[in-house]
Amino acid sequence: MIQNQSRWMWMALLVAALGCSRGSGVDVAVSVNDDNDATTPTAAREGTSGVTSESKGIIGFSALTLTNPFFTIIADHLTEEGAKHGYEVIVDDANRDVKSQSEQIDTYITRGAAAIVINPCDRLSIGPAIKKANDAGIPVFTSDLQCVAEDVKITGHVGTDNFGGGKLAGEAMIEALGEAGGKVLVLHFEQAQSCVLRVGGFKEVIDAYNTEREEEKIEVVAELDGGGLRDEGFKATSAAIQSDPDITGIFAINDPSALGAYAALEQAGKADQVKIVAFDGQIDGKQAIKDGKIYADPIQFPDRMGRITMQNIVKYLNGEDFEQITLIPTELYRKADADKDPELN
Amino acid sequence: MRKFLSHYGVIFVLVLLCAYYSFATLNQQHPADANTGRKLASFVIQQMPNANVLIAVRDSDDDRVFAEAIRQSLGGASIQPVGIVAGEPRDIVVELRRMGDAGTKLDAIVTHHASAQWTVLGEARLKELANEYPSLANVQVLKPSSYTWPTFLTRGNLLSIGNQVAVTAIIAIAMTMVIITAGIDLSVGSLMALSGVLAAWTIHRIVGEGDPSMMTLTAACFTAILLSAVIGLLTGVMVTAFDIPAFIVTLAVMRIARGLAYKVADGPSPIAIESEAFHSLSAGNLLGIPNPVLLMVALYVLAYILMSHTALGRYIYAVGGNPEAARLSGVPVKRVLLFVYAICGALAGLGGVMEASLFSVGNPNSGVGYELQIIAAVVVGGTSLMGGKGKVIGTLIGALILAVISNGMYLTKVDSYTQMIVFGTLILIAVLLDQLKTRRWKP
Numbered sequence: 001m002i003q004n005q006s007r008w009m010w011m012a013l014l015v016a017a018l019g020c021s022r023g024s025g026v027d028v029a030v031s032v033n034d035d036n037d038a039t040t041p042t043a044a045r046e047g048t049s050g051v052t053s054e055s056k057g058i059i060g061f062s063a064l065t066l067t068n069p070f071f072t073i074i075a076d077h078l079t080e081e082g083a084k085h086g087y088e089v090i091v092d093d094a095n096r097d098v099k100s101q102s103e104q105i106d107t108y109i110t111r112g113a114a115a116i117v118i119n120p121c122d123r124l125s126i127g128p129a130i131k132k133a134n135d136a137g138i139p140v141f142t143s144d145l146q147c148v149a150e151d152v153k154i155t156g157h158v159g160t161d162n163f164g165g166g167k168l169a170g171e172a173m174i175e176a177l178g179e180a181g182g183k184v185l186v187l188h189f190e191q192a193q194s195c196v197l198r199v200g201g202f203k204e205v206i207d208a209y210n211t212e213r214e215e216e217k218i219e220v221v222a223e224l225d226g227g228g229l230r231d232e233g234f235k236a237t238s239a240a241i242q243s244d245p246d247i248t249g250i251f252a253i254n255d256p257s258a259l260g261a262y263a264a265l266e267q268a269g270k271a272d273q274v275k276i277v278a279f280d281g282q283i284d285g286k287q288a289i290k291d292g293k294i295y296a297d298p299i300q301f302p303d304r305m306g307r308i309t310m311q312n313i314v315k316y317l318n319g320e321d322f323e324q325i326t327l328i329p330t331e332l333y334r335k336a337d338a339d340k341d342p343e344l345n
Numbered sequence: 346m347r348k349f350l351s352h353y354g355v356i357f358v359l360v361l362l363c364a365y366y367s368f369a370t371l372n373q374q375h376p377a378d379a380n381t382g383r384k385l386a387s388f389v390i391q392q393m394p395n396a397n398v399l400i401a402v403r404d405s406d407d408d409r410v411f412a413e414a415i416r417q418s419l420g421g422a423s424i425q426p427v428g429i430v431a432g433e434p435r436d437i438v439v440e441l442r443r444m445g446d447a448g449t450k451l452d453a454i455v456t457h458h459a460s461a462q463w464t465v466l467g468e469a470r471l472k473e474l475a476n477e478y479p480s481l482a483n484v485q486v487l488k489p490s491s492y493t494w495p496t497f498l499t500r501g502n503l504l505s506i507g508n509q510v511a512v513t514a515i516i517a518i519a520m521t522m523v524i525i526t527a528g529i530d531l532s533v534g535s536l537m538a539l540s541g542v543l544a545a546w547t548i549h550r551i552v553g554e555g556d557p558s559m560m561t562l563t564a565a566c567f568t569a570i571l572l573s574a575v576i577g578l579l580t581g582v583m584v585t586a587f588d589i590p591a592f593i594v595t596l597a598v599m600r601i602a603r604g605l606a607y608k609v610a611d612g613p614s615p616i617a618i619e620s621e622a623f624h625s626l627s628a629g630n631l632l633g634i635p636n637p638v639l640l641m642v643a644l645y646v647l648a649y650i651l652m653s654h655t656a657l658g659r660y661i662y663a664v665g666g667n668p669e670a671a672r673l674s675g676v677p678v679k680r681v682l683l684f685v686y687a688i689c690g691a692l693a694g695l696g697g698v699m700e701a702s703l704f705s706v707g708n709p710n711s712g713v714g715y716e717l718q719i720i721a722a723v724v725v726g727g728t729s730l731m732g733g734k735g736k737v738i739g740t741l742i743g744a745l746i747l748a749v750i751s752n753g754m755y756l757t758k759v760d761s762y763t764q765m766i767v768f769g770t771l772i773l774i775a776v777l778l779d780q781l782k783t784r785r786w787k788p
Contacts, residue, residue, distance in 0.1 A: 057462045066761060093761035097713070098704060106505040107755040111496060112375065114462055125615050125704040128628065137403025137459070139433070150619075155433075191613045319438035319465035 056086040059313060060108030062101045064119035064145065066093040069282055070302050071119060074143055077306030078117060085314045087114065098122045102129035109136045115155075115313045116140045120147040123193055127152050139316055143309050144302070146193060156312045158305050158326045162194045165298040165330035166201020169277050172296040172332055173202070173249055174209055174218065176275040181216035182248030185240045187226030187233050187257045195228070195253040198279055202251055221247060226257035233260025241268050252278045255285030255297065262293045281333050283343065290338035298330035354778075355727055355742045362746060366753035367495035374494045375458030377407065379414035381489045385455060386418030389487065394422070396452035399444070400429045401437050401460055408457070415455055427451065434465040438474075445478025453485045461488045496756055504635060510748040511637030512537075512696045513715065514741055517722045518648045519689035521740045524723050526665040526685055527732025528584065528591035533693040533719060535602035536573045537712035540697030542606045544569040545616035545707025548623070557620050570694035576602065577690015581683040591686075599716070606709035615706035627703035637699055644692075648737045661685060665732030721768070722747055725775040747771075 061078055063071040075091045082089040090108070094101035098121045108116050109132060116133050120126040120142055127149025133140050139155035146157055173184065186202070189195040203220065210217040221244050226233040233252060237260065241247065250265075252258035258278035265271045271293075278285055281299025288294040308326055315322040338344060389398060400415055402408035409431055416426060427449055430440045437460075444451055454466060464470055466486050475482045496502060516533050523530045547565035548557050557565070576598065583594040610616055618624075629636050652658040660681045663671040672678045696715075701707045726743025728735025750771070754764050 056464065056467075090758055091760075092755065095761070098708070098711070099700070102704075103505070103509055103751075104755065106509075107502075107752070110499065110502045110505060111756065112459055114459075122615065122706075122708065122710075124617060125706040125708055128624070128704055135405050135407075137405035137408050314464070317434050317463045317465060318470060319434035319436075319463075321435070 055088050056317075057114035058088045058090055058108075058111060059115045059117065059310075060104065060111070060113045061089055061091045061117040062094045062104040062108075062119070063091060064094060064121060065096050066091075070280065070300070071144075073302040074119070074306040074309075077303045078310050079306075081307045081310035082313075085310070087310075087313075089310075094118075094121050096121050098125050098129075101126060105129045105133055109133055109138060113138055114317060117143055117309055117313075118147075119143055119145045123148045125149075130154070139313075141309055141313060143305055144194070148193070155316060156309070156322065156324055156326075158309045158312065158328070160194070160300045160305070161327040161329045162197035163201040164327075165279060165300070166198035166203075167205045168201075168298040168330055168332050169198065169251055169279060169296075170202040170205025170209075172277045172298070172334075173206065173251060173275070176277060176295040177218060177249055179216060180248075181213075181218045183219050183221045183244055183246060184249040184251060185237070185244070185247050185261075186220055186223040187236060187250060187252040187261060188223050189226060189228040189253050189257070192228070192253075198253050199223070199251075218249070226252060226260065228254050228257055230256045230260040230263075233257030234264045235260075237261040237264035238268070241265070241270060245270075248274055250274055250276045252276060254278065255280040255282050255288070255294075258294055259284065259288060262288065279330075281330075286333065286338055286341060287344055289333060289335055290341070290344050292335065296332055296334045299333045300330055301328050304328055355725065355739055355746065359742050359746050359749065362749050362753065363497070366497040366749065366756065369753070370496040370498075370756045371493060372496045373491040374496070374499065375491050376489055377402075377411045377457035377459070379410050381457075382411040382414030383418045385487065385489050386415045389419065389453065389455060390422040390424065393452060394424070396424070397450050398424065398426045399440065399451055399454045400426050401440075401454050401456045401466070402431050403460060404432045411457060426455075434463045437463075437465050441474055441481060442478070445474065445481050448480050450480045451484050453487050455487045457488050458491060461486055497753060502752065502756075504638075506745075506748050506752050507638040507641075508635050509752070510744050511635075511641040512699050513718055513722060513748075514641050514744040515644055515699075516689075516692050516696045516715070517719045517726075517740045517744050518644055518737055519685065519692040520719050521723050521726070521728050521735055521737050522648075522652075522661055522685040523591070523689050524665075524720075524728050524730060525661055525732060525735045526682060527668075527730075528682070528685070529595065529720070529730075530577075530580070530591065530686065530689045530693075531595040531716045532576075532580065532598035532602055533689065533696070534712035534715035535599045535606065536576060536690055536693035537697035537700060537715060538606040538709050539576075539602045539609070540569040540573045540694035541701035541711055542610045542616060542697075542707035542709050543572060544698050544701050545618050546609050548618055548620070549616060557623070559622060562620065562623050566698045569698055570691055573694025573697065574687050574691035577693070578683060578687040580690065581686030584686065585679040585682045603709070610707065610709040613709060615704075615708035615710075618701065618705050618707065620705075623702050624705050625702075627699050637703075640699075645737060645741055652737055657681070657684070662733060665734075667733070718747070721772050721775075724772060724779070727775075727779065729779050730776070743775075 059082055061075055063075055066072050079089040079091065092104045094104060101118060101121045105116060116138055123146060126147055130140050130147060130152040134153050141156045142154055144159050146159065147154055186199055188199055206218050206220065222240050224236040224240060226236045233256065250261050252261055255278050258276050261276060262271065265274050275295045278294050278297050281297045285294060285297050289297060305328060312322045389396060400412045402412045412429055412431060416429065419426060428440050430436050456466065460466060471484055520530060544565045547568050548561060551557065551561045580594055580598050583589050584591050607613060627637055631639055660676045663676050664678050664681050668678055700711050722744035723740050724730065725746055726739035728739060
C-alpha cells in the first residue's frame with residue numbers, strides 16, 4: 001500500500017518539477033507597436049485561452065468584504081470604468097482576513113496583473129503581501145482604507161475625507177439636539193483608522209461648540225465599541241442606556257451600528273428621545289433617514305472611489321501625473337434629501 | 346484494487362484536480378529572466394546592429410536582472426544602449442522626453458511583456474510622442490515571445506500553493522492524531538493567535554523597539570510554542586481526568602485563548618515585529634524551496650514514522666478504535682490522550698509563530714476559522730471522525746486538495762460566494778464517502 005502511495009506522490013512531484021523547469025529556452029518575438037511594419041509580429045497572441053486579445057491586461061481587486069454593499073459598489077464601478085479603458089478587473093472577497101487577502105495578491109502577481117487594488121484588511125500586517133507586489137514591480141493602489149506598514153510603496157490612494165465627514169457629523173448632532181444640548185454616546189470602531197478620524201472630527205466640532213457656551217453643552221458620556229455591526233451596536237447601546245438613561249444623542253461610525261442602536265432604543269422605548277447621527281449613506285441608512293430613525297448621515301461616495309481609482313491606474317500606466325492621495329469629501333444627507341431620493345421608496 | 350481505491354482515492358482526486366486546473370489555466374506565459382534577456386539582445390544584435398536602444402523595465406530585482414543581461418549581451422557586441430529605465434511608466438515618459446529634447450534618435454525600446462502592456466508603450470501614446478519629437482518618429486517595441494503553459498503549473502504559483510498550505514497542513518498533523526483518538530480540537534485557531542501575539546510580546550519585552558538577537562527570537566518562539574503545548578496538555582487533562590467531551594472543552598479553550606490573545610496584545614491591534622531575521626523564518630527559502638514547505642515536509646516525515654512504525658502510533662489508533670479494549674490490553678490510554686492534545690497545542694503554537702513571522706506581526710485576530718479548515722483537510726484526507734482510522738499522509742493530500750481548489754478557483758476567476766458553496770459541498774462529499782466506505786467494506 002505504502003509503496004503505491006509513494007509512487008503516486010513521486011508522479012505528482014514529477015509533474016510539479018516539470019512545471020518548474022520550463023520558463024527559459026524561448027525564442028524571441030518582436031511586437032511592433034508603431035505603424036511602421038518593419039518586422040512581422042510572431043505568434044505572440046495565438047493559442048491564448050481565456051484572455052481576449054483586446055484586453056490591455058488584468059487588474060486585481062481584493063475587497064475587504066463583499067457582504068457590505070459599500071465595497072461591492074466600489075468593485076462595480078472599478079469594473080465598469082476598467083472595461084471602458086480596456087482592462088479586465090478581477091474581484092475577490094478577502095472576507096476581512098489578511099491571509100486571504102495576501103493569497104489573492106499572490107494570485108494577481110502570478111497572473112501578471114497590470115495593477116492591484118485593495119481595501120487593506122489590516123493596516124499593518126498586509127505590508128509583506130504589498131512588499132511582494134512591490135518586488136514584482138506591480139503598482140498597488142489602496143481604496144477607502146489605508147496601509148501604514150513601513151517599507152512598502154503605495155502608488156495611489158483614494159478614500160473618504162473621514163475627518164471632514166466627522167466634523168459634518170458633529171454639526172448634524174448640534175443641529176439635531178438644538179439649544180438644549182445633552183449627553184451623547186459614541187459607537188466607535190477603533191480598529192479602523194477611518195473611524196478614529198471620524199470620531200476625531202466629530203469631537204473637534206463638539207468641543208469648539210462647547211467652548212462658546214457656559215451651559216447646555218453637548219457632553220460625550222461614553223465611547224463604546226459598536227464593531228461597525230448591527231448586533232454589536234445593539235448590545236453596546238442596550239448597555240449604555242442602562243448606565244446613562246438620559247442620553248439624547250448617538251453618533252455611530254456607520255449605518256449598521258446605528259441601526260443596531262436604533263433597535264436597542266426602540267426596545268427600551270427611548271426611540272423618540274434620542275437622535276442618531278450615523279455615517280456612510282448606504283441604502284439601508286438612507287431609508288432609515290427617510291423613516292426618521294436616523295437624523296442625518298455624512299454620506300460617502302464609493303462609486304466615485306472606484307471610478308477615480310481606475311482613472312488613476314490608467315494615468316499611471318500611461319505615464320501621466322495623478323493625485324497620489326485623493327480624499328473625497330462627504331456630504332450631509334438629511335430627511336429632506338431622502339424624501340427627494342428616487343432610490344428610496 | 347477496490348481497497349486500494351478506497352484508501353488512496355484522494356490521491357487520484359488531487360492528480361485529477363491538478364490536471365484539470367492545468368488545462369483550465371492554459372495561458373500565455375511571458376518569460377523575463379536573464380536567459381530570455383540574452384536571447385532578446387542577440388536578436389537585436391542580428392536584426393538591427395546599429396540601432397539606438399532604450400531598455401525599459403519595472404523597478405524590481407527580477408527586472409533588473411533581465412535588463413542587466415540585455416545590457417551585457419549588447420555590450421558584448423559593442424552596442425551601448427542610449428538609456429536604461431527601471432521604474433514606473435512615468436519614468437519612461439520622462440526618459441523619452443529627455444531623448445526627444447536632446448534629439449537623440451531612438452530605434453527600439455527593449456522590454457518585456459508586462460511593461461509592453463503599459464499604455465505608455467502602446468501605439469497611441471508613442472505616436473503622440475513621435476509627433477512631438479521627430480527623433481522618436483520610428484520606435485519599435487521589442488519583447489521576448491510568449492509561450493503557452495498552464496499558469497497553475499508555473500513555479501511561482503506552485504510555491505505559493507506550498508506556502509499557503511504549510512501552516513494548515515502542519516497543524517492538521519496533530520488534528521489527525523486527535524481525530525484518530527475519536528476526539529476533536531476546536532481551539533487551534535485561537536491558540537495560533539495567542540502564540541503569535543505571545544512571541545511578539547516577548548520580543549518587545551526583551552528588546553523594546555530594537556533589533557532582536559537570534560537568541561531572543563529563539564527564546565520568544567519557544568516560549569510561545571511551549572505555552573501553547575501546556576494549554577493543549579490542560580485540554581487533555583480536562584478530557585481524560587473529568588471525561589468532558591473534547592468538543593466542549595476545546596470550545597471553551599478556544600474562547601479563553603482568543604481572549605488571552607486580545608489581553609496580551611492589549612486590544613485588537615497587532616503587535617509589530619521589526620526583525621528581518623524573524624520574517625525570514627517564513628519568508629526565506631533554502632535552495633528555492635520556501636522554509637514553511639521544508640518544515641511541513643520534515644514534520645510529515647516524522648509524523649509518518651511515529652504513526653506507522655512506533656508503539657505510540659499503534660496506541661493512538663487503538664485508543665480511537667476501542668478505548669476499553671485498548672485499556673484492557675495495557676495501552677496507557679490517558680497518557681496517549683494527553684500526548685495528542687499537547688502535540689496539537691504545540692503545533693498550533695508553531696503555526697502561530699509561522700504566521701506571525703510571515704506577516705511580521707503578532708495578530709490577535711489571526712487564525713479565525715482555521716480550526717474548520719484544518720478539520721476539513723483531515724476529513725477530506727480520509728480520516729474518520731468516528732476515530733480509529735486515518736492516515737497523516739492522507740491529511741497532507743487533503744490539505745493539498747483544498748489548497749489546489751482554492752488556488753485554482755482564484756486563477757479561474759470563480760467568485761467567492763461560489764467558493765464557499767464548493768468547499769462546503771466538498772466536505773459533505775468527503776464525509777459521505779467515509780460513511781459509504783464504512784458500510785461497504787466494514788459491515
